[in-house]
Amino acid sequence: MNYINGEVNNSEVNSYPHLGLQHDDFRSAAHALVDRIIDYYGTLAERQTFPNVKPGFMRTLLPGQAPEEAENWPQVFSDVEKVIMKGSTHWNSAGFLAFFPCGTSYPALQGDLLSGAANPIGFSWASSPACTELETVMMDWLAKALNLPEFYLHNGICPGGGVIEGLASEATLMTLSSARSKAIRTQLSLHPNQTHHDIAKRLVAYSSNLSNSSVEKAGKIALVHLKLLDADKDGSLRGETLLAAIEIDKNNGKIPIYVCASLGTTACCTFDDLTEVRPILSATPTDSVLCVTMNYINGEVNNSEVNSYPHLGLQHDDFRSAAHALVDRIIDYYGTLAERQTFPNVKPGFMRTLLPGQAPEEAENWPQVFSDVEKVIMKGSTHWNSAGFLAFFPCGTSYPALLGDLLSGAANPIGFSWASSPACTELETVMMDWLAKALNLPEFYLHNGIGPGGGVIEGLASEATLMTLLSARSKAIRTQLSLHPNQTHHDIAKRLVAYSSNLSNSSVEKAGKIALVHLKLLEADKDGSLRGETLLAAIEIDKKNGKIPIYVCASLGTTACCTFDDLTEVGPICEKEGMWLHVDAAYAGSALLCPEFQYIRKGLEFTTSFNFNPHKWMMVNYDCSALWFKNSSHAVNALNVDPIYLQHEEMGSAIDYMHWQIGLGRRFRAIKIWFVLRMVGLEGLRSHVRRGVAEAKHLEGLVKKDSRYEILFPVTLGLVCFRLKIETFDEEKTNELNRKVYEAIHADRRFFITPASVGGKFIIRIATGHVNCSTAKLDECWNVIQDVTENLLGSSPHLDEYTADCSR
Numbered sequence: 145m146n147y148i149n150g151e152v153n154n155s156e157v158n159s160y161p162h163l164g165l166q167h168d169d170f171r172s173a174a175h176a177l178v179d180r181i182i183d184y185y186g187t188l189a190e191r192q193t194f195p196n197v198k199p200g201f202m203r204t205l206l207p208g209q210a211p212e213e214a215e216n217w218p219q220v221f222s223d224v225e226k227v228i229m230k231g232s233t234h235w236n237s238a239g240f241l242a243f244f245p246c247g248t249s250y251p252a253l254q255g256d257l258l259s260g261a262a263n264p265i266g267f268s269w270a271s272s273p274a275c276t277e278l279e280t281v282m283m284d285w286l287a288k289a290l291n292l293p294e295f296y297l298h299n300g301i302c303p304g305g306g307v308i309e310g311l312a313s314e315a316t317l318m319t320l321s322s323a324r325s326k327a328i329r330t331q332l333s334l335h336p337n338q339t340h341h342d343i344a345k346r347l348v349a350y351s352s353n354l355s356n357s358s359v360e361k362a363g364k365i366a367l368v369h370l371k372l373l374d375a376d377k378d379g380s381l382r383g384e385t386l387l388a389a390i391e392i393d394k395n396n397g398k399i400p401i402y403v404c405a406s407l408g409t410t411a412c413c414t415f416d417d418l419t420e421v422r423p424i425l426s427a428t429p430t431d432s433v434l435c436v437t438m439n440y441i442n443g444e445v446n447n448s449e450v451n452s453y454p455h456l457g458l459q460h461d462d463f464r465s466a467a468h469a470l471v472d473r474i475i476d477y478y479g480t481l482a483e484r485q486t487f488p489n490v491k492p493g494f495m496r497t498l499l500p501g502q503a504p505e506e507a508e509n510w511p512q513v514f515s516d517v518e519k520v521i522m523k524g525s526t527h528w529n530s531a532g533f534l535a536f537f538p539c540g541t542s543y544p545a546l547l548g549d550l551l552s553g554a555a556n557p558i559g560f561s562w563a564s565s566p567a568c569t570e571l572e573t574v575m576m577d578w579l580a581k582a583l584n585l586p587e588f589y590l591h592n593g594i595g596p597g598g599g600v601i602e603g604l605a606s607e608a609t610l611m612t613l614l615s616a617r618s619k620a621i622r623t624q625l626s627l628h629p630n631q632t633h634h635d636i637a638k639r640l641v642a643y644s645s646n647l648s649n650s651s652v653e654k655a656g657k658i659a660l661v662h663l664k665l666l667e668a669d670k671d672g673s674l675r676g677e678t679l680l681a682a683i684e685i686d687k688k689n690g691k692i693p694i695y696v697c698a699s700l701g702t703t704a705c706c707t708f709d710d711l712t713e714v715g716p717i718c719e720k721e722g723m724w725l726h727v728d729a730a731y732a733g734s735a736l737l738c739p740e741f742q743y744i745r746k747g748l749e750f751t752t753s754f755n756f757n758p759h760k761w762m763m764v765n766y767d768c769s770a771l772w773f774k775n776s777s778h779a780v781n782a783l784n785v786d787p788i789y790l791q792h793e794e795m796g797s798a799i800d801y802m803h804w805q806i807g808l809g810r811r812f813r814a815i816k817i818w819f820v821l822r823m824v825g826l827e828g829l830r831s832h833v834r835r836g837v838a839e840a841k842h843l844e845g846l847v848k849k850d851s852r853y854e855i856l857f858p859v860t861l862g863l864v865c866f867r868l869k870i871e872t873f874d875e876e877k878t879n880e881l882n883r884k885v886y887e888a889i890h891a892d893r894r895f896f897i898t899p900a901s902v903g904g905k906f907i908i909r910i911a912t913g914h915v916n917c918s919t920a921k922l923d924e925c926w927n928v929i930q931d932v933t934e935n936l937l938g939s940s941p942h943l944d945e946y947t948a949d950c951s952r
C-alpha cells in the first residue's frame with residue numbers, strides 16, 4: 145500500500161522508530177533483561193542441566209510464521225522462559241561438565257553489548273580504526289599474558305601479529321590454507337608449468353589422531369591430505385612418529401607442509417610435544433611455553449586464592465549497576481550521534497599511545513574501564529549508525545537485536561549439535577522458516593517443507609558462498625568418482641569450474657581460492673547483470689576443453705552498484721547442466737519482505753541455495769547471515785566428521801548444524817532474529833526497507849536535476865551510483881575528476897561514502913537506509929558534493945572546458 149509506482153508514503157515510513165523501539169522502551173526492557181540474567185545465573189542450581197525435550201519440541205510452541213505487527217516486550221520476554229529455557233542445555237550450570245567450558249563473564253557481556261551497539265564491520269582499518277587497533281593491542285596483551293614468543297607481537301620484531309577469528313576451526317583452516325598457498329608458490333617458482341592441483345595433490349599435513357575434528361575438516365576444505373598420526377600412550381604426538389611419517393611421504397614424492405599440534409586435545413586434554421616437533425619442521429618454530437601461574441605449585445592449586453574472585457568476573461550487583469549504566473549510555477550514544485564526526489581524525493597506530501603495553505595484573509573497576517570507552521574507542525570509531533555514514537551497505541542494528549544478543553551471550557551455549565542445546569538448534573530452524581516465508585522463498589527451502597531443504601544461520605555471506613561452493617565441489621567429486629573410481633580428488637577438482645559475474649562480491653573469488661576451484665568472473669552486461677548467453681558461451685568453451693562446470697554464484701544486489709543477475713536466464717541453464725545455482729543476495733535479500741520488490745526474485749525456483757544478511761538491512765546486528773539449501777545433505781556429505789565426543793542419542797532424527805557450516809562452534813544467533821521479527825514485526829521491517837528506498841529515490845532526484853552528473857545504474861533499492869560527467873572529458877580525466885570529488889568529500893569528514901570502479905569507471909556510491917539516515921541529511925550531503933565540485937572545477941585547469949560545456 146505504501147508503494148505506488150515507486151512513490152513512498154513518507155509519513156508512514158517515518159512513523160516507526162528507526163531502532164525498532166523507542167529509547168525509553170529499550171531502557172526499561174534492557175534493565176529488566178539485565179536483572180533477569182542476574183537472576184538466571186543466581187538460580188541456575190534449580191534448573192535441570194540437560195532438558196527433557198525431543199527433536200521438534202519447539203514447533204508446537206511457536207506460530208508457523210513471523211507476526212505482521214510488532215509485539216510488545218512483556219509478551220516476548222515471557223516466552224523466553226516458556227520456549228528458550230524449556231529446551232536449553234545450561235552450559236553455565238554446575239551440572240554441566242561436558243565438552244570444555246564456554247567462557248562467560250559479566251565484563252564479557254558488557255563488552256559484547258557495547259560492540260553490538262556500535263556495530264562496525266571492521267574489515268578494513270578505515271571501516272573503523274578503533275575496531276582494528278583495539279584488536280592489535282588486545283592480541284599483544286594476550287600474547288604477553290600467555291608468554292608467547294615475541295615474534296607473535298604486532299609491535300614486535302617480525303612481521304607477526306594476532307587476529308581474532310570466530311573459532312579455532314577457522315584458525316586451523318586459515319593457517320592450513322596459508323601453508324598450502326606458500327607451498328604452491330614455492331613449487332610454482334621451481335616448476336612453472338605445473339598446475340595448482342598438480343602441486344596440491346602432493347601436499348601433506350599432519351596432526352595427531354587425538355586432534356579436534358575441525359583439523360580433519362580443514363583438510364577436507366583445503367583439499368590437502370591430512371594424516372592423523374598415532375599419539376603415544378600419554379596422548380601426545382611425538383617427534384619420532386612425525387619424523388617417520390614425513391620420511392615415508394618424502395620418499396613417495398609428497399611435500400610435507402604443515403603440522404597442527406594440539407596443546408590440550410579435545411578428547412583427553414593431552415599435549416603434543418612441541419620440543420620434539422619443532423626441530424623437525426624447518427618452518428617457523430612454534431615453541432609455546434605452557435603458562436605456569438602463581439596458583440599452580442607442582443600441580444597443586446591454592447584453593448583459597450582461586451575461590452576468592454567472583455566466578456562471573458564481577459559481583460551480581462556490580463554487574464547490575466554497570467550494565468544499567470551501559471544501557472543508558474548506549475541510548476545516549478544513539479541519541480547524540482548527530483554531534484559526532486562520522487569518520488574519526490586518527491592515523492594508524494593512534495591507539496598504542498592511549499593504552500598500556502600489557503594487560504593489568506589486578507582487576508580495574510567499571511568506572512575506569514567505562515571512561516576509556518569514550519577516550520579510546522569513540523576517539524577512533526567510524527560511526528556506522530551516524531546519519532553521515534553513507535558508505536558500503538548499512539549494517540543493521542536495533543534495540544530488539546541488542547536485547548537478543550545480550551540474552552544469547554548470557555545463555556552462551558555453543559550449538560554445534562542438537563544436544564549441545566536443543567533450543568539453540570530448534571529456534572534456528574523455526575526462524576529460518578519464518579524468514580523463508582517472509583521473503584517468499586520457494587517452498588523447498590523450508591525445514592517443515594516437502595523435501596530435504598532448510599536454512600541455517602552462518603556468520604557471513606562469505607561463509608555461505610564458501611559452504612555452497614564446497615558442497616557443489618564435493619557433489620561433483622562424488623559423481624565423478626562413481627564413474628571413474630581410479631581418479632584422485634585432485635584429478636577431478638582440477639577440471640571443475642565455477643562462475644560468477646565480474647561484479648560479484650570479492651568473497652566469491654576468495655571462496656574459489658580457498659576451495660581450489662577455478663572461478664571464472666564473467667562479464668556483466670551494461671546494466672550490471674550476468675546474462676544467460678554469457679554463461680552459456682563460457683560453459684560451452686569449458687566443456688569443449690574437458691572441464692566440468694559445477695557452480696554459479698549469481699548476485700541479487702551487487703556490492704558495487706546493486707544490480708541483479710538474470711536468474712530467469714541463468715537458472716534454466718544451470719538446471720539443464722546439473723549445476724549448482726547459489727544466490728548471493730547479502731544486501732538486497734531484505735527487500736523481498738516487501739511485495740512490491742518481489743519482482744527481483746524471478747527465477748528463484750531454479751536455485752540450489754540462497755543467502756542474505758539480516759545484519760545488513762534487516763535490523764539484526766552483526767553477525768548474522770541466513771543461508772538455505774534445497775538439499776542440505778550435499779552440505780552434510782561435504783564436511784561431515786563425527787568424532788565420538790560430539791555424538792548424541794538423537795543423531796539422525798535432529799539437525800546437527802555443525803555439518804552445515806565451516807566451523808564447529810556456533811552462537812545462538814536465532815534469538816536476535818526472533819526478537820527483531822517479533823518486536824519490530826514484518827510491517828515494521830517493510831517500513832525500514834521502504835525508508836531506505838525512499839531516501840535513495842530522493843537522492844536520485846537531486847542528482848538527476850543537476851546535468852553535470854549522471855546516474856550510472858538503475859536505483860532499484862537503497863543505493864545511488866553516480867559520477868560527475870563532463871562531455872569533453874575522456875574516461876581517464878573523468879575518473880581523475882571523480883576521484884578528486886570523492887577524496888574531497890572524505891577529507892571534509894561530514895560524510896563517509898565509498899567509491900567503486902565498474903567497467904573502468906570510477907563512481908561515487910551512496911548507500912541509504914542506515915539507522916539515522918534521512919532525506920534532510922541527504923540534502924546536506926548533496927550540498928557538500930556540489931560545493932566540492934564547484935571548488936574543484938573552479939580551481940581546475942579544465943575549467944574552460946567545463947564552462948564551455950555548461951554553456952552549450
Ligand code: PLP
Nearest residue numbers: 604605606649701702703728730
Ligand atoms: N555479497 C554481497 C553482495 C555483499 O554486498 C557483501 C558485503 O557487502 C558480501 C557478499 C560479503 O558479506 P559478508 O561480510 O557477510 O561476508
